[in-house]
Amino acid sequence: MLSVHTLAKLIDQYCSNSDRHYVYGTAGFRGPAATLDTVLFATGIIACLRSLALNGDVVGVMVTASHNPPVDNGVKVVEPDGSMMPELWEPLATQLANTLAIKGSSNERAQATLSWFEKELKDQLQSANKFYNEGVVPTLVVARDSRESGPKLLSCLVAGAKELFHAKIHDFGLLTTPQLHFLTSETAKGVSNVTELRYYRHFLQAWNHVAQLHGIGDHLPTISSLTIDAANGIGAPKVQELLSQWACRGQVHFINNKWTNPELLNHECGADFVKSNQRFPLGFNDSKGLGCSYDGDADRVVFYYVNESNKFCLLDGDRISALFAHFFSSMLKQAGLQSQLSLGIVQTAYANGNSTEYLQKTLQVPVSCVKTGVKHLHHEAVTKYDIGIYFEANGHGTIIFSPKFYKVVKEQERSIAVETLEAFSQLINQTVGDAISDMLGVLAALSISKWTPQHWGEEFTDLPNRLAKVIVPDRSVFITTDQERRLTKPEGLQAKIDETVKCFQKGRSFVRASGTEDAVRVYAEAANVEEVEQLTKKVKNLVMNSSQN
Ligand SMILES: CC(=O)N[C@H]1[C@@H](OP(=O)(O)O)O[C@H](CO)[C@@H](O)[C@@H]1O
Numbered sequence: 001m002l003s004v005h006t007l008a009k010l011i012d013q014y015c016s017n018s019d020r021h022y023v024y025g026t027a028g029f030r031g032p033a034a035t036l037d038t039v040l041f042a043t044g045i046i047a048c049l050r051s052l053a054l055n056g057d058v059v060g061v062m063v064t065a066s067h068n069p070p071v072d073n074g075v076k077v078v079e080p081d082g083s084m085m086p087e088l089w090e091p092l093a094t095q096l097a098n099t100l101a102i103k104g105s106s107n108e109r110a111q112a113t114l115s116w117f118e119k120e121l122k123d124q125l126q127s128a129n130k131f132y133n134e135g136v137v138p139t140l141v142v143a144r145d146s147r148e149s150g151p152k153l154l155s156c157l158v159a160g161a162k163e164l165f166h167a168k169i170h171d172f173g174l175l176t177t178p179q180l181h182f183l184t185s186e187t188a189k190g191v192s193n194v195t196e197l198r199y200y201r202h203f204l205q206a207w208n209h210v211a212q213l214h215g216i217g218d219h220l221p222t223i224s225s226l227t228i229d230a231a232n233g234i235g236a237p238k239v240q241e242l243l244s245q246w247a248c249r250g251q252v253h254f255i256n257n258k259w260t261n262p263e264l265l266n267h268e269c270g271a272d273f274v275k276s277n278q279r280f281p282l283g284f285n286d287s288k289g290l291g292c293s294y295d296g297d298a299d300r301v302v303f304y305y306v307n308e309s310n311k312f313c314l315l316d317g318d319r320i321s322a323l324f325a326h327f328f329s330s331m332l333k334q335a336g337l338q339s340q341l342s343l344g345i346v347q348t349a350y351a352n353g354n355s356t357e358y359l360q361k362t363l364q365v366p367v368s369c370v371k372t373g374v375k376h377l378h379h380e381a382v383t384k385y386d387i388g389i390y391f392e393a394n395g396h397g398t399i400i401f402s403p404k405f406y407k408v409v410k411e412q413e414r415s416i417a418v419e420t421l422e423a424f425s426q427l428i429n430q431t432v433g434d435a436i437s438d439m440l441g442v443l444a445a446l447s448i449s450k451w452t453p454q455h456w457g458e459e460f461t462d463l464p465n466r467l468a469k470v471i472v473p474d475r476s477v478f479i480t481t482d483q484e485r486r487l488t489k490p491e492g493l494q495a496k497i498d499e500t501v502k503c504f505q506k507g508r509s510f511v512r513a514s515g516t517e518d519a520v521r522v523y524a525e526a527a528n529v530e531e532v533e534q535l536t537k538k539v540k541n542l543v544m545n546s547s548q549n
């Protein structure tokens with residue numbers, strides 16, 4: 001398919017990083033930007049092979065490291081329908097990046113890569129090979145977040161895809177991650193000349209529809225103001241663009257919107273900072289209104305407000321699930337569809353125990369627990385429910401509506417509730433969690449339910465909880481089962497955790513290796529703050545001791 005000489009030349013030019021080990025994990029490849037050019041080159045090839053395996057269908061590529069520090073970057077590949085690249089392909093991406101990065105001359109690296117192609121293209125990638133030989137050209141849509149390293153890294157990806165595959169590439173420039181997912185899927189549907197404007201038009205139209213059904217004019221009825229913290233990331237100009245046409249824009253303040261200053265990205269602001277530190281982002285001073293924080297690529301959102309006792313109250317992913325669960329069960333009842341359409345929530349083990357109890361006992365909505373990582377939540381929501389609501393506690397999530405949902409709703413006699421269900425399925429970006437679209441969804445649900453932020457926050461009380469990290473010599477020895485809630489290895493550790501947890505009221509704790517950081521995570525919750533601190537400390541010690549043995 002290509003000569004050693006050509007590939008070696010490209011390696012010389014675009015793959016300065018070698019003698020490293022890379023893994024395509026939960027969030028694609030991630031790491032310090034200076035170590036990633038080979039990875040980006042490899043990802044260009046993988047994206048092209050994926051497109052070829054789909055007979056030239058559109059594959060998306062997003063260059064971002066989300067909430068990570070500004071010096072990091074990363075990349076992930078998106079399917080034509082806007083979902084993540086299938087898990088089966090992840091090891092291929094890992095192998096290719098590591099083959100291109102072997103220690104050796106560019107000729108040796110090129111040789112190794114070509115042998116890998118020979119071997120792999122004969123097995124898993126047969127269809128890609130077939131279409132390649134038939135002259136099919138891969139199609140990619142690409143974009144990046146606001147990081148300084150983005151343009152250079154993207155050029156490595158584009159070089160590989162163009163020189164080796166003559167790929168057709170539509171470069172959208174700067175986008176949020178969910179915009180890229182959405183526009184990939186629109187392009188794949190065959191819409192011609194897809195531009196960024198399509199995204200804004202779609203979500204504004206959906207908002208206007210919901211607003212008109214419920215008489216929401218230019219003022220959100222249950223909040224006095226909305227402060228948006230865009231983590232100094234790419235979400236800032238994008239949400240500003242969308243909201244410039246929004247009827248309720250008069251109520252909005254922006255903070256941390258200095259996206260052109262890359263050093264400020266995620267610095268003391270953004271969804272991850274707010275959720276991890278349980279405090280306001282820098283610059284927040286709206287004690288009467290509702291605050292919301294996006295992460296660096298605007299695929300996560302959390303909300304917060306100040307209560308009467310002047311206390312910071314976080315409304316995280318679990319709360320967003322709870323709000324939507326309440327809203328949709330009520331709409332289904334009003335539409336008389338509760339027995340025809342199934343509604344369910346998908347959480348991970350990190351969901352607060354009281355949120356699960358509220359969903360199951362108070363709202364009587366089924367809850368599934370799956371492994372960490374959006375792809376697992378997404379899969380469960382798609383396969384199990386007609387309206388599948390999924391949010392990680394950190395604010396990443398969306399709602400998925402099944403084909404049956406659309407069929408049933410279409411056949412239904414028109415009513416406000418039926419039309420609201422329909423309009424909401426447009427207001428939510430179903431391809432992936434989207435801070436901007438989720439924010440509009442939350443504001444609509446609050447307005448329609450007549451819930452103030454306080455009301456939302458007081459539906460249930462979170463159990464005190466802690467999320468801690470332990471650095472161990474080798475995190476791969478921590479093997480889990482039962483949706484990551486229990487350890488099977490290191491041997492004996494789970495029994496010790498169980499013994500410890502028993503001593504705490506409402507105690508729960510679990511340990512798992514992070515998929516995105518070189519660390520083991522320890523989660524604990526208990527009836528009060530003192531107990532949760534103690535429980536966390538004890539379990540952390542157990543983890544540390546098990547690693548020393
Ligand atoms: C506890 C936690 O927040 N874990 C995060 C984090 O995964 P880890 O595998 O825990 O590192 O990054 C993922 C990707 O962004 C996100 O999906 C997930 O929720």
Ligand SMILES: [Mg+2]
Pocket residue numbers: 066067295296297298299300
């Ligand atoms: Mg993100």
